Amino acid sequence: MLAETFPTILPSLSHDAQLEVISLYQLAGEKIESGHPPFRHPHHSASSVSLIGGGTHPKPGEVSLAHRGVLFLDEMAEFAKKTLDMLRQPLETGKVTISRISSTVTYPADFILLGAMNPCPCGYLGSRTRYCTCSPKQIQAYRNRVSGPIYDRMDVLLSLEVIDFTKETRVSESSETIRKRVEEARRKQYERYGKEITNGRVPFELLMEKSPLAKMQQLLLQQWASQHQWSNRVQTKIIRLARTISDLKGTEEIADESLWEAMTLRWMKTYTKQQATAR
Template identity: 45%
Template sequence: MDAPLVTIEVHLSSGLPAFNIVGLPEAAVREAKDRVRSAILNGQLEFPNGRLTVNMAPADLPKQGGQFDLAIALGILAASEQLDGKTLVRYEWLGELALSGHLRPGPGALPAAVSCMRDGRTLICNPENASEAALVSGSQVAGAEHLLQVVRLLKDDEYQLPAVQPPIAEAGPVYPDLKDVKGQSAARRALEIAAAGRHNLLYFGPPGTGKTLLASRLPGIMPTLSDDEALDIAAVQSVAGQPLTWRQRPYRAPHHTASSAALIGGGSQPRPGEVTLAHRGVLFLDELAEFPRTVLDVLREPLESRSVCISRAARQCTFPADFQLVAAMNPSPGGYAADDPRSSRYSIEQIQKYLARLSGPFLDRIDLHIEVPSLPQEVLMSDDQPEDSRTVQARVQKAWQRQQERQGCANSELTGQALERHCALGQEEHRLLEQAMSKLGLSARAYHRLLRVSRTIADLKGDERIERAAIIEALNCRQLEKLLGRG
């Protein structure tokens, strides 16, 4: 994610022909020897007949992938005096070589462009990668399709590589519209609160009531992305080899059979997991109670720290994980509400055991618990048109701007003294919250989350202080307490 600088050093000496690469190269890097040799020869250039040693500095940083091929090839040409080595210092090189000498696209172009911009160098890479890297404002990027184009650039001062344009679509991002959801006023209101304050949300209810439908509408009502947030998303997609969706919030919905490593990332060479692929967007977990408890509990730290640190014997990686969690589950093993006749075959103990698959500390990190009941037929068949996403997003955007002007962050990120200052309560509101805490047996974390949700509700209403009505609505957004026997 940080694209550290790797310097390619090439030494050519007399002796029996040999080609060695040192500096902790993994398999794909070691195989560059054959790709580079063929690319140079097929470009009608001379491959030196001597002892070649390629050093990739720093030596203690593991190197992986084929993106070093172009730099190695140019280093060999400079060592054999087919190129002037002084012309190489103005550029940085990124690209995998085909046997024909053509440059192939690869991952990581956008973080590399950010590093090049900071160092004041021009990045040369495949045109597809160059178009992606051009998204970085102020960066100098050029695209080359073949090794010979790069050689000509370095030999001919008048030659320029073709200009590159960033792949920015004229139309804005397209999300599913909230107007498709009929009824469910409480669930829609919770979705609006979640979007305005970046709160985590849990829907529970019988099958077919619209839980998944509601969750998929969340990205469309979230605040518009800033330039920095859009670059963060693009950088993650670039490193992970995902298709670039410029200025569109990611929406990830892993299956409930996903492992812990699939969610948070892992592998001998650490790769981003679902929480990182959902960075600045939404992570939706459907059938929440079907996920193994150990898998859900690995989300507890990322939900608080908004990052993931993966440690392996060879290396340690930190990936961003600033995502918004939305989950959906059924209220009983059979899927139906406890008062539904179809749930009569399940005892209270069986239902409690089913709900106990979710640990208390995990549920404490979810701000809103909303029941999504079955809708009457007249509501489903009515011609009433609910509010669309654009209308709701306008209110969310205003509430978001109030938070940014007041504290510079989302309400869900308030901690310590900032939380006490911006979520201060009057005596009546404080007394009401104390009674609720005592009755529901809530933890200190849940208390702070109630304050943050109340602050968001007040921002949606345009209130300067948190009123009693905001606290009551925040308490009504914790409806799972009834199922757990605490309300």
């Protein structure tokens, strides 16, 4: 439900972005409601061709149809590992290149990837009300279906717990309120870099030129990176995320609180079999 409502907090597409998206959908022979960021939700049985694109007569895949929008992979661990690993190029470069004997085609694929998966094959690891029947070996094999390089390309890793619907819940903000804040943050980023590009795509050198980290912030990031064995790519993503959090909060520089929040969003709660039994 969270993934399906995610597009409601995204700004409407600009004129140029709409033209890009419409062109891709025309190539794929599909229709789209113009003005709104696309939302694609392929089934986990989807082939690599349907996800990435290609075929005898190459056409855009799901990653390109999600351009300027959201690609949601539910039950992410159920996708073929080879297919998931093919997401590396579009996640890194914002485009996908399909090579055939007669020609090579490049399609734009700048999307927000959302993935959801259970903590274990049975889905009850860490539950307070159900008992997990999976062995440690099964749990590790299940998690390894999503490779380390794909995890490295994720900005945020979250572990969600079961919600008790018998208790009263309160919504603090509407999608419209959040969308206005996102629109303002996007505007700041476009002004900062002088073109329609976000913190997630701007060259890292330019990001550091416009928003350098303070010395104490650099030391803090290095300490956490050493403790959690974060790669250089993960550390770069944390800085980009901290800059975005600061934009959403309206601060000109990367705030200490924003960097701390970005680092904690990379820490995903994982239960071992022994911890789950103890609970």
